[in-house]
Amino acid sequence: MTNSATGEGTIASLFGDASLTEAERAIAEMRAGRPVILAQAGRLFLVASAEFADAGRLAALDELAGGALQLVLTPARLRALGRPEWAQPMAIPASTLGSERVQALIAQDVSAQAGAELREELVEPDPAAAAALQLATLALMLPAVLMGPLAPAGLTLPALTVRAEAITGFGEDRATRVEIVSRAPVPLLTARNCEFVVFRGGEGMREQVAVIVGAPDPARPVLVRLHSACLTGDLFGSLRCDCGDQLRSTLASMAKAGGGVLLYLDQEGRGNGIANKMRAYRLQSDGLDTYEADETLGFDLDGRRFDFAAAMLRQLGYTRVILMTNNPEKIAALTRAGLQVSGVERAHGRRGADNIRYLAAKRDRAGHFLDLDALDHHAPPSCG
Numbered sequence: 001m002t003n004s005a006t007g008e009g010t011i012a013s014l015f016g017d018a019s020l021t022e023a024e025r026a027i028a029e030m031r032a033g034r035p036v037i038l039a040q041a042g043r044l045f046l047v048a049s050a051e052f053a054d055a056g057r058l059a060a061l062d063e064l065a066g067g068a069l070q071l072v073l074t075p076a077r078l079r080a081l082g083r084p085e086w087a088q089p090m091a092i093p094a095s096t097l098g099s100e101r102v103q104a105l106i107a108q109d110v111s112a113q114a115g116a117e118l119r120e121e122l123v124e125p126d127p128a129a130a131a132a133l134q135l136a137t138l139a140l141m142l143p144a145v146l147m148g149p150l151a152p153a154g155l156t157l158p159a160l161t162v163r164a165e166a167i168t169g170f171g172e173d174r175a176t177r178v179e180i181v182s183r184a185p186v187p188l189l190t191a192r193n194c195e196f197v198v199f200r201g202g203e204g205m206r207e208q209v210a211v212i213v214g215a216p217d218p219a220r221p222v223l224v225r226l227h228s229a230c231l232t233g234d235l236f237g238s239l240r241c242d243c244g245d246q247l248r249s250t251l252a253s254m255a256k257a258g259g260g261v262l263l264y265l266d267q268e269g270r271g272n273g274i275a276n277k278m279r280a281y282r283l284q285s286d287g288l289d290t291y292e293a294d295e296t297l298g299f300d301l302d303g304r305r306f307d308f309a310a311a312m313l314r315q316l317g318y319t320r321v322i323l324m325t326n327n328p329e330k331i332a333a334l335t336r337a338g339l340q341v342s343g344v345e346r347a348h349g350r351r352g353a354d355n356i357r358y359l360a361a362k363r364d365r366a367g368h369f370l371d372l373d374a375l376d377h378h379a380p381p382s383c384g
Helices: 008-013 018-031 055-064 075-080 099-105 129-138 164-168 170-174 231-235 243-257 274-285 290-296 307-316 328-336 356-366
Strands: 036-040 043-049 070-073 090-093 144-149 161-163 178-185 194-201 206-214 222-228 259-265 320-324 340-345
Touching (some): 018 043, 018 161, 018 164, 043 055, 070 099, 070 129, 129 164, 161 164, 206 243, 274 290, 290 356
Antiparallel strands (some): 036 043, 043 144, 070 144, 178 194, 194 206, 206 259
16 A cells, blocks of 8 residues: 555555555565455455464454454365365354464364364355455465454554455466576586576566576477476475476486476475475375365465466577476466467376375376376385
8 A cells, every 4th residue: 555655655666566566565474474454445454364373363363353353264174174065265253263273273283183173153254355365375374364354443553554456466467577687507417508597576576497408499399397396306305296306307308309498486385385385295194195185274276377487488588389297287378378389298207105196196186197007116215
């Protein structure tokens, strides 16, 4: 919101779209655990991540909301709590909840919450709840918020105010806003002739990297891999996924073919962030598959978007690609963005006892092109 007395709105407008600035500041506040004021249709709502709801904060927020504070949950989380009939977010009056119950309902302690049941009464939240949940997701928090109308006594609260439309339009606005900020040659074990090109942008203004292998010709279809960052698999060699294998094998294939582009995208945990990925890993250890784990936490099937990947390729001069992927959504996303997908090559990893359920879930739940019998049956050696 513009502060005319200080000229803050005028200054912000010099550095890009003011709506984007609003959204980015609100995301930072949410990640820091501070509440924000959400404005929609002339009304003001107090919104905070439910992750930080200890007893003191819960009581303070409820007082600022005039006793009308609600805990808002996503349809995915409601399904995990045994209420599959709801296709839209629903809320529970926070005055009926203690802080421990809030943490249980949002799956903060995932070790005990895979089979939690919902006993409380559900009510429909204000339509602004959709923007509030989106804000939590953009901030890489659990998709659950504490929300209520801002009572007159809270109008002087020193909290940032953000318009709901700034949040709901943020993903699309930010999707293609990427810019190159640095580049340098980096020889790799699997591909010595490489250049790393760093972009800044996309959702959250995170840094994205294009690894240009060899000298791909923009006049011809170029081998391209969209690779979402996977700390556990790419860096530590986790046996639970095939990400590290795919990363190294596609780079080697590009080097052998004389060139290609690997986009290393900051989308850990299918866009949910590393903290939520570890929560999902814990649930997988208790027997859920990768998608069931994400849904138990309240997330949809896949939180990633690939619009900005297409923008990165365009800035590098590549508009015709041979996509190295097993994921049909990546093919569809680049096609929707106007790039020509001239062909598709599979990105292979190894099959082992630790990742077979993960691979099968990707095939069966998300339609990935995976022939499990064709994968290498030799699992990598254990680190321990």
